[in-house]
Amino acid sequence: MRAGSGVATLGLPDSPGVPRDASARTVVVPYNCLDSVAEAFDHFGEEIACVIVEPVAGNMGVVPPEPGYLEGLHALARSHGALLIFDEVMTGFRVAPGGAQERYGVAPDLTTLGKVIGGGMPVGAYGGRKDIMDHLAPEGPVYQAGTLSGNPMAMTAGLKTLEILERPGVFQALQARMSTLCEGLGQIARENGIPVFQTRAGTMACLFFTEQPVRNFADAKTADTARYAKWFHAMLERGVYFAPSQFEAAFISTAHEDTHIDRTLEAARDTMRAGI
Known part of the structure; x- marks a missing residue:
């Protein structure tokens, strides 16, 4: 497992503190290479729960997806019963108002967003298909909460940011x-x-x-x-x-x-x- 641009800059192989079991349960394949993803599915099959990708890679510089790459990921995940998760922490509201999924026309099952949704304030968000989100409490058994969840200052900054981005031009x-x-x-x-x-x-x-x-x-x-x-x-x-x-x-x-x-x-x- 790799830890992003900072570790890449320093030439370190990975990040201490990641449990070996977590690494062992993660299959890492090259970005923009559908053949590698297909090979992983051929080898592990239904053991793969999800495909997680930055739709535009932002932790190796900026590397856009090649034509058909995101569509191919969507098709492979769907055909093997896995979820497609877009990490839009960097691309959200930056590559398009609706993120990479709007720009490239590919809808993931789940989306993660970072502090960009709060105008730079400390906040994160995730969302996705209703049938998946219904698993969260109080509708479902998966409990999620946090000290800063719904922080008024971050929410105000986020709403203002979205309002500005929606202004014509x-x-x-x-x-x-x-x-x-x-x-x-x-x-x-x-x-x-x-x-x-x-x-x-x-x-x-x-x-x-x-x-x-x-x-x-x-x-x-x-x-x-x-x-x-x-x-x-x-x-x-x-x-x-x-x-x-x-x-x-x-x-x-x-x-x-x-x-x-x-x-x-x-x-x-x-x-x-x-x-x-």
């Missing part, structure tokens, strides 16, 4: 600014002979310092992390704070204006001209 403007930023960064990299591979899904994006297309974690690891570290620090010195890890995603928000995009591209031009 807001999400479209976010996507347009991210597109302008990505196109500008790519052009500047090409002008300076710096090999990059860019990915984007809605308002999520990543700049991989590699010539190789990135479709899974093995591809992402071909990126030049030393060069990314120089990029990060050089941009920071110029007043622009990118994610400190090559394996993290870049987001954009309503707080970003066109002037911020222009300033970022100016800093990127200076940085790449300096030959990071």
Whole structure:
């Protein structure tokens, strides 16, 4: 089992504290590889309870699903009696107002969401098919509660965030600014002979310092992390704070204006001209 972008950045194999039995009961397969999922089902059959996936991988940079991948996962899970669970902690409200399931037209059985649903406040949520959710108390035997469940401040922030995102043109403007930023960064990299591979899904994006297309974690690891570290620090010195890890995603928000995009591209031009 792997523990995400932080562990990938530090080059650690996994995360201490995960019980060996939990690892033994989890089958890990490469992202964007339906054949591996099919092989797992062929081997384990009905022992597989569910397929859990980030519909757009965000813990290895940003890696969108290839055409047919999510549809294939849905079909495989359904044909073997397993649930399909979308981890939309990062993609929820970012790749589309309705998350990746709206953008790609694939409905999972269950969905998990993180603090994005609370406008950045500490909150999480999950939901899904009625027949599954009916298993939760008080309708069913599965009890779920938490100290911060329904916290008034988080709920207020979340409702306001959703209200803003529903305003006409807001999400479209976010996507347009991210597109302008990505196109500008790519052009500047090409002008300076710096090999990059860019990915984007809605308002999520990543700049991989590699010539190789990135479709899974093995591809992402071909990126030049030393060069990314120089990029990060050089941009920071110029007043622009990118994610400190090559394996993290870049987001954009309503707080970003066109002037911020222009300033970022100016800093990127200076940085790449300096030959990071």
